Amino acid sequence: MFQIFTDLASWLSFSVLGLSPDTKLGDALHFFIEDTSKIFALLLVMIYLIALLRASMNVERVRDFLAGKNRGLGYLLASGFGAITPFCSCSSIPVFLGFTSAGIPVGITMAFLLTSPLINEVAVLLLMSLLGWKFTILYIIVGMSIGMLGGLFLDTIKAERWLQSFAAKALEQGQTYSSAGTNGTIQSLTMSERHAFAKREMFDIFRRVWIWVIIGVGLGSALHGFVPDGWIETHLGTGQWWSVPAAVLVGIPLYSNATGVIPVMESLITNGLPIGTALAFCMSTVAASFPEFILLKQVMQWKLLAILFAMLLVSFTVVGWIFNSVAFLL
Template sequence: MFDWLQHFADWLIYSVFKVGAETHLGTALNFFVYDTLKILILLFIIVFIMGIVNTYFPIDKLKDYLNRKKLYGLEYFFSSLFGAITPFCSCSSVPLFIGFVQGGIPLGVTFSFLITSPLVNEVAVAMFLGMFGVKATLIYAISGILLGTLGGWILGKFKLEPLLSDWVKKILDNKIQQTEFTEEKRTFKQRLPEITQSAWDIVKGVLLYVIIGIAIGAAMHGYVPENFFNTYLGGGEWWTVPLAVIVAVPMYANAAGIVPVIQVFVAKGVPLGTAIAFMMATVGLSIPEATLLKKVMSIKLIAIFFGVVTLCIILSGFLFNIIL
């Protein structure tokens, strides 16, 4: 599908700029040009498609649906699915999490959204599809949604409402009846310019992260020795997945910045499951997110949330290594 891009990258780097194909610099630049163009094309296409989905599936309708329907546990799945189709990182997901709590959605269901939203979105899917193919992308996306579903269900069973912050408790005690929101009905043709502009805005918003991430990946691809990462994370020992997750938790990056680095991890010998677990912990759990969550949660609740999600990511890492 993207053979023409590879030919273009070869022509640009090896023929136009006269950089040797066997040199570290030539390998790194070729990787950078090819991956940047491929990811940006896929990114716009998938963001555009998901923009159509988001237009007809707004958060207000979801909150209303979750509040009015008896779903027999499927509310965790639907909340997790909604998190997957919204283009938010862990930090920007927190305001929506607050909106869920204010809207009276059960806490476990809101956690399902909060877990999945930064892990699986159109940016991550587009980049994953371009770098790892359809099979790995489907496993990654489905497992991310199931991770949010399971994590939210577990946290919901703990009855953690008393550990919400005093600010949230006051909101719940003095809940104001919200008026029903009626959206002006417009045809798809009328919405199309808005959807296109929104997709382009998202691409522009992550463009710098994409370029930086691919640049780091390109440098690693061209200059890092073949067995460097394999030495520490690729031996197949049981402790490599927990180590990758624990090391990643204090870090912070969005999918656009970390996926190109993960691609190089895999190319250098790290099992894909271990690499994905590292990415999920980096994207889904971070110090900035914890800082924002202090507005709505106690320190104890944040610790429980991080602990449960960390454990789920570790288990998913083991599962990835078995499947992939």
């Protein structure tokens, strides 16, 4: 089904531009055209279809649903909702406070906020088309587990101690009145409202991510064409245990969204970077960034931010090591 994009790329780079498939430039350009055209086509079609389905899903409904749920179920549901509910990362703080003042424990809120950037429809789509369904399923399981275990950990250490005082007060009040009425009314949407929403989402998301696709695939194809075969394997292979934490340390402050980093990851993997190292790098770029930590500073004290940073560093590193050691099973 994706053959058409390979054919398009061959035709453009070899027939129209007259490059030879044996040159580095020809190879890199072919890779670039094939991947960008494939990703663009998939994005437009799939974002529209998925948006049709989830038109009536929003953070207010998630909050009302999570408020007052028992803890064990709460982590699972929160990270599940994190995966499917859309919201702009600049809404993180209002969402955090909104959940908190509804009396939802910090860990459950964080399970939602951690999973949300890691898993979304665009990421899943790209993983499926570039790295296959097995890898995609593993990615989803790992992403949700990090959210759930991270949340559980934060509640276990009583992370609410280190909230900024106004946020802590909001949580306290929320827990006292947590059974108080919620204002999320469930609206049912007509088909034409759904269509309007999906169309807006399609353009909106596309406008936001196309540049990341170009940058990501561009970097990926440069790696593909110009880094000598075997170089990555020799220097950053599974033998070097430190390459995983190093990849995570580099990845956390960097910001990219999943759309940009997945094509890079594909290219790194096909060039011989161990799968766990690639996954650890990808997840750490997507899950956290400096701008995000600065935003979170508004509601968390430094100590909690440092714990969060350490927690992410450790969990992505462990994920990387595990995947590197079971890579032969994939």
